[in-house]
Amino acid sequence: MPELPEVETVRRGLAPVMEGARIVKVEVRRGDLRWPLAKDFAKRIAGATVDGLGRRAKYLIADLSSGDVLMMHLGMSGSFHIIQDAKNEKRNARPGDFHHARGKIGAHDHIVFHMSNGATVTFNDPRRFGSMKLVARAKLDREPLLSALGPEPLGNEFDAGVLAKACAGKKTSLKAALLDQRVVAGLGNIYVCEALYRARLSPKRQASTIADRKGAPNERAVALVDAIKVVLHDAIKAGGSSLRDHRQADGTLGYFQHSFRVYDREGEPCQDCKGTIKRIVQSGRSTFYCPGCQK
Protein backbone atom coordinates (compact mmCIF):
# COMPACT_ATOMS: atom_id res chain seq x y z
CA MET A 1 0.00 0.00 0.00
CA PRO A 2 2.85 2.28 0.25
CA GLU A 3 2.69 5.62 -1.47
CA LEU A 4 3.53 8.87 0.24
CA PRO A 5 0.48 9.02 2.55
CA GLU A 6 0.96 5.44 3.69
CA VAL A 7 4.69 5.91 4.29
CA GLU A 8 3.99 9.07 6.24
CA THR A 9 1.38 7.19 8.26
CA VAL A 10 3.90 4.46 9.00
CA ARG A 11 6.42 7.10 10.05
CA ARG A 12 3.98 8.62 12.49
CA GLY A 13 3.14 5.20 13.88
CA LEU A 14 6.75 4.18 14.40
CA ALA A 15 8.10 7.46 15.71
CA PRO A 16 6.68 7.14 19.25
CA VAL A 17 8.39 3.80 19.86
CA MET A 18 11.58 4.44 17.90
CA GLU A 19 12.55 8.06 18.39
CA GLY A 20 14.76 8.48 21.41
CA ALA A 21 15.02 4.73 21.92
CA ARG A 22 18.11 2.63 21.45
CA ILE A 23 18.17 -0.26 19.03
CA VAL A 24 19.42 -3.02 21.29
CA LYS A 25 19.57 -5.68 18.62
CA VAL A 26 18.62 -6.25 14.99
CA GLU A 27 17.65 -9.66 13.68
CA VAL A 28 18.05 -10.18 9.96
CA ARG A 29 15.89 -13.21 9.28
CA ARG A 30 16.09 -12.75 5.52
CA GLY A 31 18.60 -10.34 4.07
CA ASP A 32 17.73 -10.87 0.42
CA LEU A 33 15.33 -8.00 -0.04
CA ARG A 34 15.31 -5.93 -3.20
CA TRP A 35 19.06 -5.70 -2.72
CA PRO A 36 20.97 -7.95 -0.35
CA LEU A 37 21.64 -6.23 2.97
CA ALA A 38 25.24 -5.45 3.72
CA LYS A 39 26.91 -8.24 5.73
CA ASP A 40 27.56 -5.91 8.64
CA PHE A 41 24.04 -4.44 8.55
CA ALA A 42 22.90 -5.66 11.96
CA LYS A 43 26.22 -5.03 13.66
CA ARG A 44 26.41 -1.47 12.35
CA ILE A 45 22.98 -0.61 13.76
CA ALA A 46 23.08 -2.37 17.10
CA GLY A 47 23.55 -0.04 20.04
CA ALA A 48 22.60 3.11 18.15
CA THR A 49 19.89 5.46 19.32
CA VAL A 50 17.28 6.65 16.84
CA ASP A 51 17.63 10.42 17.00
CA GLY A 52 14.81 11.02 14.52
CA LEU A 53 12.58 9.24 12.05
CA GLY A 54 11.91 11.18 8.86
CA ARG A 55 10.59 10.62 5.38
CA ARG A 56 11.74 11.57 1.90
CA ALA A 57 9.39 10.56 -0.91
CA LYS A 58 8.54 6.92 -0.14
CA TYR A 59 11.66 6.37 1.95
CA LEU A 60 11.66 6.24 5.73
CA ILE A 61 14.90 7.64 7.04
CA ALA A 62 16.09 6.92 10.56
CA ASP A 63 18.83 9.15 11.85
CA LEU A 64 21.11 7.07 14.08
CA SER A 65 23.45 8.22 16.83
CA SER A 66 26.19 6.12 15.21
CA GLY A 67 26.50 8.64 12.39
CA ASP A 68 24.67 6.39 9.97
CA VAL A 69 21.29 6.92 8.41
CA LEU A 70 19.00 3.94 7.83
CA MET A 71 16.96 4.21 4.64
CA MET A 72 13.91 1.96 4.42
CA HIS A 73 11.56 1.44 1.48
CA LEU A 74 8.36 -0.59 1.65
CA GLY A 75 8.30 -1.61 -1.99
CA MET A 76 4.91 -3.03 -2.97
CA SER A 77 4.07 -5.20 -0.01
CA GLY A 78 6.20 -4.02 2.90
CA SER A 79 4.79 -3.13 6.29
CA PHE A 80 5.97 -2.48 9.81
CA HIS A 81 4.41 -3.83 12.96
CA ILE A 82 4.97 -2.96 16.58
CA ILE A 83 4.94 -5.64 19.21
CA GLN A 84 4.71 -3.94 22.58
CA ASP A 85 6.43 -5.35 25.57
CA ALA A 86 3.65 -6.83 27.71
CA LYS A 87 4.68 -4.93 30.85
CA ASN A 88 4.83 -1.62 29.04
CA GLU A 89 1.55 -2.23 27.33
CA LYS A 90 -0.22 -2.83 30.61
CA ARG A 91 1.36 0.21 32.16
CA ASN A 92 0.63 2.52 29.25
CA ALA A 93 -2.70 1.16 28.15
CA ARG A 94 -5.57 3.61 28.10
CA PRO A 95 -9.17 3.05 27.13
CA GLY A 96 -9.62 3.47 23.41
CA ASP A 97 -5.94 2.92 22.75
CA PHE A 98 -5.14 1.35 19.41
CA HIS A 99 -4.72 -2.36 19.10
CA HIS A 100 -1.12 -3.40 18.83
CA ALA A 101 -0.01 -6.16 16.59
CA ARG A 102 -0.30 -9.23 18.70
CA GLY A 103 2.67 -11.11 19.90
CA LYS A 104 4.58 -13.21 17.45
CA ILE A 105 7.17 -12.92 14.74
CA GLY A 106 5.64 -14.48 11.65
CA ALA A 107 6.34 -15.49 8.09
CA HIS A 108 7.86 -12.71 6.00
CA ASP A 109 9.03 -10.80 9.07
CA HIS A 110 12.46 -10.28 7.57
CA ILE A 111 13.97 -7.65 9.84
CA VAL A 112 13.28 -7.34 13.56
CA PHE A 113 14.37 -4.37 15.68
CA HIS A 114 14.49 -4.85 19.44
CA MET A 115 14.21 -1.46 21.11
CA SER A 116 15.49 -0.44 24.54
CA ASN A 117 11.97 0.57 25.62
CA GLY A 118 10.74 -3.01 25.22
CA ALA A 119 9.04 -2.53 21.88
CA THR A 120 9.80 -4.85 18.99
CA VAL A 121 9.48 -3.44 15.49
CA THR A 122 9.18 -5.92 12.64
CA PHE A 123 9.53 -5.33 8.91
CA ASN A 124 7.29 -7.70 6.97
CA ASP A 125 7.43 -7.96 3.18
CA PRO A 126 6.09 -11.01 1.31
CA ARG A 127 7.25 -9.91 -2.12
CA ARG A 128 10.59 -8.59 -0.89
CA PHE A 129 10.52 -5.58 -3.19
CA GLY A 130 11.28 -3.46 -0.16
CA SER A 131 14.78 -2.46 0.81
CA MET A 132 16.99 -1.20 3.61
CA LYS A 133 20.27 0.57 3.26
CA LEU A 134 22.73 2.10 5.70
CA VAL A 135 24.46 5.26 4.59
CA ALA A 136 26.88 7.50 6.42
CA ARG A 137 25.04 10.72 7.19
CA ALA A 138 27.92 12.75 5.77
CA LYS A 139 27.39 11.05 2.41
CA LEU A 140 23.63 11.36 2.33
CA ASP A 141 23.66 14.31 -0.06
CA ARG A 142 25.41 12.11 -2.60
CA GLU A 143 23.15 9.11 -2.06
CA PRO A 144 22.07 7.91 -5.53
CA LEU A 145 18.66 6.69 -4.31
CA LEU A 146 17.82 10.21 -3.19
CA SER A 147 19.74 12.52 -5.46
CA ALA A 148 17.52 12.17 -8.50
CA LEU A 149 14.24 12.57 -6.63
CA GLY A 150 11.97 15.46 -7.54
CA PRO A 151 10.36 17.81 -5.04
CA GLU A 152 8.21 16.75 -2.10
CA PRO A 153 4.65 17.34 -3.30
CA LEU A 154 3.54 18.74 0.06
CA GLY A 155 6.49 21.09 0.36
CA ASN A 156 6.30 24.81 -0.39
CA GLU A 157 8.82 24.39 -3.17
CA PHE A 158 6.36 22.30 -5.17
CA ASP A 159 4.12 24.60 -7.16
CA ALA A 160 2.65 24.96 -10.64
CA GLY A 161 5.81 26.54 -12.00
CA VAL A 162 7.99 23.66 -10.81
CA LEU A 163 5.65 20.97 -12.12
CA ALA A 164 5.19 22.71 -15.46
CA LYS A 165 8.92 23.03 -15.94
CA ALA A 166 9.40 19.33 -15.15
CA CYS A 167 6.70 18.37 -17.66
CA ALA A 168 7.62 20.82 -20.40
CA GLY A 169 8.74 19.04 -23.53
CA LYS A 170 7.66 15.63 -22.24
CA LYS A 171 6.06 13.54 -24.95
CA THR A 172 4.81 11.01 -22.47
CA SER A 173 1.40 10.98 -20.78
CA LEU A 174 0.56 12.97 -17.66
CA LYS A 175 -0.02 9.68 -15.88
CA ALA A 176 3.48 8.42 -16.63
CA ALA A 177 5.04 11.79 -15.83
CA LEU A 178 3.45 11.93 -12.38
CA LEU A 179 4.57 8.38 -11.62
CA ASP A 180 8.14 9.41 -12.44
CA GLN A 181 9.77 10.11 -9.06
CA ARG A 182 12.14 12.60 -10.71
CA VAL A 183 9.20 14.82 -11.63
CA VAL A 184 7.56 14.75 -8.22
CA ALA A 185 8.50 12.32 -5.45
CA GLY A 186 6.06 10.15 -3.57
CA LEU A 187 3.08 9.61 -5.83
CA GLY A 188 2.14 6.10 -6.94
CA ASN A 189 -0.56 4.56 -9.04
CA ILE A 190 -3.46 5.28 -6.72
CA TYR A 191 -2.81 8.90 -5.91
CA VAL A 192 -1.88 9.77 -9.48
CA CYS A 193 -5.26 8.45 -10.64
CA GLU A 194 -7.06 10.28 -7.85
CA ALA A 195 -5.21 13.58 -8.37
CA LEU A 196 -5.86 13.56 -12.13
CA TYR A 197 -9.55 12.95 -11.52
CA ARG A 198 -9.75 15.79 -9.02
CA ALA A 199 -7.94 18.08 -11.46
CA ARG A 200 -10.30 16.92 -14.24
CA LEU A 201 -7.35 16.10 -16.46
CA SER A 202 -7.11 13.03 -18.66
CA PRO A 203 -4.33 10.59 -17.76
CA LYS A 204 -3.72 10.25 -21.50
CA ARG A 205 -3.05 13.94 -22.02
CA GLN A 206 0.51 14.71 -23.11
CA ALA A 207 2.48 15.89 -20.09
CA SER A 208 3.82 18.96 -21.87
CA THR A 209 0.33 20.43 -22.18
CA ILE A 210 0.37 21.76 -18.62
CA ALA A 211 3.04 24.23 -19.71
CA ASP A 212 3.28 26.82 -22.47
CA ARG A 213 6.06 26.86 -25.03
CA LYS A 214 8.42 28.56 -22.60
CA GLY A 215 7.68 26.04 -19.85
CA ALA A 216 5.48 28.41 -17.85
CA PRO A 217 2.50 26.88 -16.06
CA ASN A 218 -1.03 27.14 -17.40
CA GLU A 219 -4.29 26.72 -15.52
CA ARG A 220 -4.03 22.94 -15.84
CA ALA A 221 -0.76 22.94 -13.93
CA VAL A 222 -2.33 25.04 -11.20
CA ALA A 223 -5.31 22.69 -10.91
CA LEU A 224 -3.08 19.63 -10.89
CA VAL A 225 -0.76 20.87 -8.16
CA ASP A 226 -3.75 21.83 -6.07
CA ALA A 227 -5.35 18.41 -6.58
CA ILE A 228 -2.14 16.58 -5.67
CA LYS A 229 -1.72 18.53 -2.45
CA VAL A 230 -5.35 18.15 -1.44
CA VAL A 231 -5.57 14.42 -2.12
CA LEU A 232 -2.30 13.67 -0.31
CA HIS A 233 -3.23 15.84 2.62
CA ASP A 234 -6.66 14.24 2.93
CA ALA A 235 -5.17 10.76 2.63
CA ILE A 236 -2.66 11.40 5.39
CA LYS A 237 -5.44 12.72 7.57
CA ALA A 238 -7.32 9.46 6.98
CA GLY A 239 -4.29 7.39 7.94
CA GLY A 240 -3.61 6.37 4.34
CA SER A 241 -5.39 3.71 2.35
CA SER A 242 -5.82 0.13 3.50
CA LEU A 243 -5.96 -2.22 0.55
CA ARG A 244 -6.25 -5.96 1.09
CA ASP A 245 -6.46 -5.39 4.86
CA HIS A 246 -3.12 -3.71 5.04
CA ARG A 247 -2.65 -2.19 8.47
CA GLN A 248 -0.72 0.66 9.97
CA ALA A 249 2.19 -0.04 12.28
CA ASP A 250 -0.08 0.26 15.29
CA GLY A 251 -2.55 -2.23 13.85
CA THR A 252 -5.25 0.25 12.90
CA LEU A 253 -6.65 0.56 9.40
CA GLY A 254 -6.39 3.70 7.27
CA TYR A 255 -9.65 4.57 5.61
CA PHE A 256 -8.84 6.74 2.61
CA GLN A 257 -9.78 3.89 0.27
CA HIS A 258 -13.38 4.85 0.97
CA SER A 259 -12.60 8.23 -0.59
CA PHE A 260 -11.32 6.83 -3.88
CA ARG A 261 -13.26 8.45 -6.71
CA VAL A 262 -11.79 6.35 -9.52
CA TYR A 263 -9.13 3.93 -8.29
CA ASP A 264 -10.38 0.33 -8.51
CA ARG A 265 -13.86 1.60 -9.47
CA GLU A 266 -14.03 0.36 -13.04
CA GLY A 267 -17.63 0.22 -14.25
CA GLU A 268 -19.00 2.29 -11.38
CA PRO A 269 -20.77 5.60 -12.00
CA CYS A 270 -18.81 8.82 -11.85
CA GLN A 271 -19.82 11.04 -8.94
CA ASP A 272 -19.66 14.20 -11.06
CA CYS A 273 -21.19 13.28 -14.40
CA LYS A 274 -23.35 10.56 -15.90
CA GLY A 275 -20.33 8.69 -17.14
CA THR A 276 -18.76 5.43 -16.03
CA ILE A 277 -15.28 4.96 -14.60
CA LYS A 278 -13.04 3.26 -17.09
CA ARG A 279 -9.88 1.21 -16.71
CA ILE A 280 -7.10 1.39 -19.27
CA VAL A 281 -3.49 0.20 -19.22
CA GLN A 282 -0.70 2.75 -19.51
CA SER A 283 2.91 1.62 -19.52
CA GLY A 284 1.80 -1.69 -18.07
CA ARG A 285 -0.13 -0.22 -15.13
CA SER A 286 -3.85 0.14 -14.58
CA THR A 287 -5.23 3.63 -14.91
CA PHE A 288 -8.73 4.46 -13.69
CA TYR A 289 -10.44 7.61 -14.89
CA CYS A 290 -13.71 9.18 -16.00
CA PRO A 291 -13.68 9.92 -19.74
CA GLY A 292 -16.60 12.29 -19.21
CA CYS A 293 -14.94 14.57 -16.66
CA GLN A 294 -11.27 14.28 -17.42
CA LYS A 295 -10.13 16.07 -20.55
Added chain:
DNA sequence: CTCACATCCTGGATGC
Protein backbone atom coordinates in the same frame (compact mmCIF):
# COMPACT_ATOMS: atom_id res chain seq x y z
C1' DC B 1 18.19 11.65 -24.24
C1' DT B 2 13.26 9.62 -23.78
C1' DC B 3 10.06 6.23 -23.58
C1' DA B 4 7.74 1.45 -23.41
C1' DC B 5 8.39 -2.74 -21.37
C1' DA B 6 10.04 -6.75 -18.75
C1' DT B 7 11.57 -7.97 -14.39
C1' DC B 8 12.29 -8.97 -9.40
C1' DC B 9 8.68 -12.01 -5.82
C1' DT B 10 4.60 -13.90 -3.38
C1' DG B 11 -0.26 -14.20 -2.37
C1' DG B 12 -4.99 -13.34 -3.21
C1' DA B 13 -8.83 -13.28 -6.41
C1' DT B 14 -10.97 -15.20 -10.27
C1' DG B 15 -12.23 -18.63 -13.63
C1' DC B 16 -12.74 -23.29 -15.51
Added chain:
DNA sequence: TGCATCCAGGATGTGA
Protein backbone atom coordinates in the same frame (compact mmCIF):
# COMPACT_ATOMS: atom_id res chain seq x y z
C1' DT C 1 -12.36 -28.70 -4.32
C1' DG C 2 -8.28 -28.21 -7.26
C1' DC C 3 -5.52 -26.07 -10.38
C1' DA C 4 -4.19 -22.49 -13.68
C1' DT C 5 -4.13 -17.79 -14.71
C1' DC C 6 -4.03 -13.06 -13.87
C1' DC C 7 -3.20 -9.16 -11.16
C1' DA C 8 -1.17 -6.07 -7.52
C1' DG C 9 0.56 -0.19 -3.97
C1' DG C 10 7.42 0.24 -6.91
C1' DA C 11 11.62 1.07 -9.12
C1' DT C 12 15.24 -0.28 -12.10
C1' DG C 13 17.65 -1.92 -16.13
C1' DT C 14 17.02 -3.11 -21.04
C1' DG C 15 16.59 -2.04 -25.68
C1' DA C 16 14.47 0.55 -29.34
